[in-house]
Amino acid sequence: MNKGYTWRITLIVLFIIASLVYMVPTLVSPLPSWWSGLLPKDKIHLGLDLQGGTHLVMEVETDKAVEGSLDLIATDLEDSLNSQNLRFKRIARVGGDKVQVTLYDRATADAAQKLVKKKYPDIDILPPLDEAGFVSLQLRVNEKEAQVRKDRAVAQALETIRNRIDQFGVSEPVIQREGINHIVVQLPGIKDPKRAIELIGKTARLEFKLVDENVNAATATPGSVPEDDELLTEKRTDPQTGAVTETPLVVKKKAMITGDLLTDAQVRIDSQYNQPYVAIEFNSTGARLFDQVTAANTGKRFAIVLDNNIYSAPVIRERISGGSAQISGSFTEKEAADLAIVLRAGSLPAPVKIMQNVTVGPSLGADSIHKGLTAGLIGVALVFIFMAVYYKVCGLVANFGMVLNIVYLMGALAALGATLTLPGIAAIVLLVGMSVDSNVLIFERIREEMRLGKTPKAALDAGYDKAFLTIMDSHVTTLITAAVLFQFGTGPVKGFAVSLSLGVIINLFTSLLATKVLFDMFLDRVHVKRLSI
Amino acid sequence: MELLGKTNIDFMGMKKISFVVSGIVALIGIIALVQIGRGAANMGIDFSGGTSLQLKFNAPITTEQARTALDKNGVKEVDLQEIKDGNKLLIKLRKSSTATGQAASEHVQEILRKELPANPFAVESATDIGPSIGDKLRKDTLVAVAISLLGIVLYIAWRFDFKFGVAAVVATTHDVLAMFAAFYLLHKEINLLFITAVLTIAGYSLTDTVVVFDRIRENMHKSLKEPMAPIFNRSINEVLSRSIVTSLTVLLASLSLLLFGGEVIHDFSFALVVGVVVGAYSSIFVASPIVALWEKSPVETKG
Secondary structure, X not given: OOXXXXXXXXXXXXXXXXXXXXXXXHHOOOOOOOOOOOOOOOOOEEOHHHHOEEEEEEEEOHHHHHHHHHHHHHHHHHHHHHHOOOOEEEEEEEOOOEEEEEEOOHHHHHHHHHHHHHHOOOEEEOOOEEEOOEEEEEEEEOHHHHHHHHHHHHHHHHHHHHXXXXXXXXXXXXXXXXXXXXXXXXXXXXXXXXHHHXXXXXXXXXXXXXXXXXXXXXXXXXXXXXXXXXXXEEEEEOOOOOOXXXXXXXXEOOOOEEHHHEEEEEXXXXXXXXXXXXXXXXXXXXXXXXXXXXXXXXXXXXXXEEOOEEEEOOXXXXXXXXXXXXXXXXXXHXXXXXXXXXXXXXXXXXOEEEEEEEEEOHHHHHHHHHHHHHHHHHHHHHHHHHHHHHHHHHHHXXXXXHHHHHHHHHHHHHHHOOEEOHHHHHHHHHHHHHHHHXXXXXXXHHHHHHHOOOOHHHHHHHHHHHHHHHHHHHHHXXXXXXXXXXXXXXXXXXXXXXXXXXXXXXXXXXXXXHHHHHHHHHHHHOOOOOOOO | OOOOOOXXXXXXXXXXXXHHHHHHHHHXXXXXXXXXXXXXXXXOHHHHOEEEEEEEEOOOOOHHHHHHHHHHOOOOOEEEEEEXXXXXXXXXXXXXXXXXXXXXXXXXXXXXXXXXXXXXXXXXXXXXXXXXXXXXXXXXXXXXXXXXXXXXXXXXXHHXXXXXXXXXXXXXXXXXXHHHHHHHHOOOOEOHHHHHHHHHHHHXXXXXXXXXXXXXXXXXXXXXXXXXXXHHHHHHHHHXXXXXXXXXXXXXXXHHHHHHOOHHHHHHHXXXXXXXXXXXXXXXXXXXXXXXXXXXXXXXXXX
């Protein structure tokens, strides 16, 4: 009989030690210097609902990414046709998935078709159509290719957002893709969620466009500007009064230089006016282009456009070579810093839309922890007292099992790097109630057996035996729901499911093995006539 | 100590009353579900999309003050609720986006800052949920509930037999409906946390039912010739004190969550409390009579 104890007790003690070791980083801070590199260092993670922070679900507007890539193709094709002296009437994107090229005759259309086939093997060319004396050629991105582009856009957006958040400086952010076109971002403990959201959500498409001085911007409307121009506005905020002035400007649609040619962006302070500005550096292609454009357009105005807003439109005074330029505007230092971050991290391939934004303030988080723990302690105390009164010594054994449960669960949560949420705390409290449930089942069986006149030892064994299957059944059913909750839940609900399922498994161990060994040991050593139950 | 000595209550004899009571509860639950389906219940913004904002003011604030301030700036159809301790105000809007395209929570904050300059506030929590996410969550939730119920039927059917499985599911469904009924009648919000509580209770209520079933099966094997009603009564009486004690310990734990857990999980813990009580009731008064009516002992079948 004695044989069985050793391994059971060893197991229990080993688990206790392991749990305590894993709990040390959470309970002791800072860790003592002798805490070696091999020992765990991770604290139990707190969910956003407990420490405060922002949870965002963003949708990448992938259709726009496809449209954007078609626009690029249109521009590129325009250059290629020009350089091959193929004359065309116009090239433009039509709808969300096509580019239409209108040419003057069949012969050029054939030549253009050959060119497209060579340059863009992935793109389908619809048979050319004759209409009103012109030949129009439609190029279409097929569905598979569009899907690839959309997928790439989400992956790129994820990378860009990660870069931006890294540079913004949030500790332990979670940034992951969910589903086809959603990105989930969790920012624990940030103080200014609004600023962070603006930073993340900015498309940050930087373009340099020439101002069309031939059109009077003051009277222009979006409909009246020439086809290759567009009407944009320049917003300026007066730093003293906060008043916003909007100046309309007509610029060329075609961007001369775009933000993807940047290598760096830094905030500097203008020594003359004590105003922050963003200094940017181009890569070699960008520098060459910038040099050419400024040389050819000296004396004209050059608009710096970010997400279709003009930041500034300075006059090009002289040819600028060397590949550096600056964006000045009426920013505050913070705005300039954020602008530098988005420019460094690159633009999003498509705009993102915020679908879900949950922000919990740090004070509510602290309040929730406090209340959750209080409720937990009171719950444990009530159950503890009840069991001790109702089942006397045996109740104390059940209580020992309950405490063991909590210690193991905390250890397991820490070891698995799981996240503790407020519903998670609730699950633990609930588990306290359920953990004694198994013991109650066993104890009631034992009482029955004793009523039948069995000896304490026999009653105990029979009680455990007969309750075994019932306990298994009840735990498995709870585990089924916990697993489902884990699968579909997000955030706090997932935290609840993790605590619940871990707790159920641990409870099986403590109720069937840990409390039993205490009884066995006691009954083996001491000859009792009556069980205190 | 013992709560109950040996009891001998005729549970099966009470089935007429209990079926009527449960029928009414279930009916209200079904009405509640229909209302939820139609969007006429108090749906949390998790499912309907919208904005919820909890603010903590420096000085006391009334819902009227806040309502006039918001009304004046074109924010209508807003749910306002004071939270007793600490000058807190809960603001809920069904539709998320404002005319400016700015997040509604920002918009509301700006208005209140402008209109009530003498009473500054801190944002305790802000939630904006787009309608499409709400749809997704609603779908996911339905799937989750369906999968867990199916899993449970299969498990019980495998461990016991089909009749027990069906009865267990009927009882569990009854508990779920009762929770919906309670929340609907009290006009409490149906949100993700509530669904979590419902699923938890579904698991817990089964635990209870399984324990009763286990004993019934054991006693059925012992006395094959006896009619069903006495066997069921005896079994339930035998496990009665266990049923009461375990429900009591779980109840103690969830009551302390309800009373001391704070406003964030107040409704969640309330749902748990309701569920524990209903779960204990249904395993005795709903699940067992169904099996008893269905299952005939060899003696009864012959006679």
